[in-house]
Amino acid sequence: MQAVDPGSTQFRSAEKACASLAVASGFEHTSAQIQEHVKVLLAVAECMRAHGVDFPDPNSAGAIIVTNGSQWNPDSPTFRAASKICNRLNPGSG
DSSP, rough: OOOOOSSSHHHHHHHHHHHHHHHHTTTOHHHHHHHHHHHHHHHHHHOOOOOOOTOOOTTTTOOOOOOOTTTOOTTHHHHHHHHHHGOOOOOOOO
């Protein structure tokens, strides 16, 4: 089997030609989809804080970064109650 060189002209050409398929499959997201995701998660974070949980904002990619210094406990009654209310703002939360 021949090794794949992601820097090769052939690879870059194929990647560019297939980019729309990656977005359509759900493996990659458009910048508009990412911005909408971040907007929803910001609303969830604000809601969590309004209900007593010191919850971080998402980063620009839509990830919630939890550090060792985080002071919230997902098993606490406060967190569970806030989560039940605030996850309604995120249709993708299941």
